[in-house]
Amino acid sequence: MTTGEPIGRGRSADVYELGGPAGAWVLRRYRDGGDADREAALMRDLAAHGYPVPRVRSSAGPDLVMERLTGPTLLDAALAGTVAPEAAGTLLADLLRRLHATPWIHLDLHPGNVVLTEAGPVVIDWRTAREGPAGLDRAMSALLLAEASLSDAPHAPAAHEALTSLLARLDAPVAPYVPEATALRAADPHLSADERAAVPAAGALVTGLAAAGGRAVAP
Missing domain, CATH: 3.30.200.20 (Phosphorylase Kinase; domain 1)
Known part of the structure; x- marks a missing residue:
């Protein structure tokens, strides 16, 4: 096959x-x-x-x-400079908002799981998806960007900008769900030891930015 x-x-x-x-x-x-x-x-x-x-x-x-989808991922487009970090964060916020009009949450919605096709963005990799609170999904997406922003990769500053853009455009609380998101993330069996060790700092970053973001923590 x-x-x-x-x-x-x-x-x-x-x-x-x-x-x-x-x-x-x-x-x-x-x-x-x-x-x-x-x-x-x-x-x-x-x-x-x-x-x-x-x-x-x-x-x-x-x-x-x-x-089969044709087009770059949002991550590839951001790394190539064809999508600005702020726009990437805005797009993720919109995809989360649209998703949460359904019963489902993705729990792994990050730029690498968004394909930019000619017909528009398409979200892939639904294995971790389930029903659950929208705030948990938002916190998980923010956590994944925070991990990238705290890394020593060249794209870390862009990931931080995308994270702040995402948090500024979310329309429901994020900070209360960060502890659950960090626990889920740390339990991921596919993480390396270094990746798992970085999760608490990423969670603290999301909590701090969300608390300072106004709309990101507004009820």
Whole structure:
């Protein structure tokens, strides 16, 4: 069913190109053998709500066949300078707001999981998604940006700018959910020891910025 080597590789899944007209579909396979049916059903529900997700063709066991998206991720576009950090934060805030009009939260919505297609941004990687409080999802997205902003990577200042933009545009409390978000993040089995050690400082940064952000903590 797969063709050659993976064309993409995430923390928990590999993506393979499939045959078909113009390579319209890809296979996303969980490396741990998990069941993709739940993620497929969730994505179909989100599509029915009008939320931008890849079209799902089928799922079976660890395999999910879905629409192949064309375009850079928001992360790649930000690193290339074609999307400004402030605009990246604004886009993430809008995608979170739209998502939270549905019952679902993503819990891993960061620039690397947004594909900028010609038809508009599309959110990918729904394995961690579930029902839950919108504030937790907002706090998790902020936490992920905070981790990047505290790293020694060249894009750290841009990540900080995107974080402040995100927090300024969120329309519900964030700070009360930071402890739960940091606990979830630290429990992620895919984190390295260094990444896990950086989580508390990232949580403190989000709490401090949210408290100073006005609209980010307004009831």
